[in-house]
Amino acid sequence: MKYRKFQLLMSKYGFSLSIMLLELCLVFGLFLYLGRMAPILWVILLIFMSMATIVAIVNRSMAPESKVMWLVVTFVPVIGPLLYLMFGERRLSKKEIKQLDKLGSMHFREDNSKALRQKLKEEDKAAYGVIKSLLSMDSNADVYNRTDSQFFSSGESMWQYML
Known part of the structure; x- marks a missing residue:
C-alpha cells in the first residue's frame, strides 16, 4: 500500500502537484515575510501584480466568458494572479503544432x-x-x-x- 502511494506521488501528476504546492508555499511565505518587514512594499507589490495580470487578461485573445472568469479570479488577493500564471495560458508544444498542421493538410474524402x-x-x-x-x-x-x-x-x- 505504501509503495502505491509513493508511486502515485512520483508520477508526473503527483510530482507536478507537489511542485505547485511547494511553489505556492514559497510565494505565501515571501508575501508574509514582506508583510511583516515592509507592509507598504507588500501592498504595492500586490497591486502591481494584480494590475499586470488584469492587463495580460484583457489583451489576450480568448472567449469573453473566459476573460470575465479570469478577471474575477484575479481579484482574489495573492492567489488569483498566481492561479492565472499557472493555469491561465495554455500554449501548444511544437509537437502538438506539427500534429495539427498535419491534420489540417489531410483530405478525408473525395x-x-x-x-x-x-x-x-x-x-x-x-x-x-x-x-x-x-x-x-x-x-x-x-x-x-x-x-x-x-x-x-x-x-x-x-x-x-x-x-
Whole structure:
C-alpha cells in the first residue's frame, strides 16, 4: 500500500502537484515575510501584480466568458494572479503544432461535389435549387451521388419498413 502511494506521488501528476504546492508555499511565505518587514512594499507589490495580470487578461485573445472568469479570479488577493500564471495560458508544444498542421493538410474524402452540382443543375433545376439553399445553410455539407433517402411520415411506417 505504501509503495502505491509513493508511486502515485512520483508520477508526473503527483510530482507536478507537489511542485505547485511547494511553489505556492514559497510565494505565501515571501508575501508574509514582506508583510511583516515592509507592509507598504507588500501592498504595492500586490497591486502591481494584480494590475499586470488584469492587463495580460484583457489583451489576450480568448472567449469573453473566459476573460470575465479570469478577471474575477484575479481579484482574489495573492492567489488569483498566481492561479492565472499557472493555469491561465495554455500554449501548444511544437509537437502538438506539427500534429495539427498535419491534420489540417489531410483530405478525408473525395471532392467531386462541384461536378455533381453542375450535373444536377443541367438535369433537374428544382432539385438543384433545393440543394443550393441547403448548402448555403451549412458550409460543411457536400453533395454525393449513388445515395438514396426515403421519407416516412410517422415512426410506425418507418418501423414497418425496417422489419
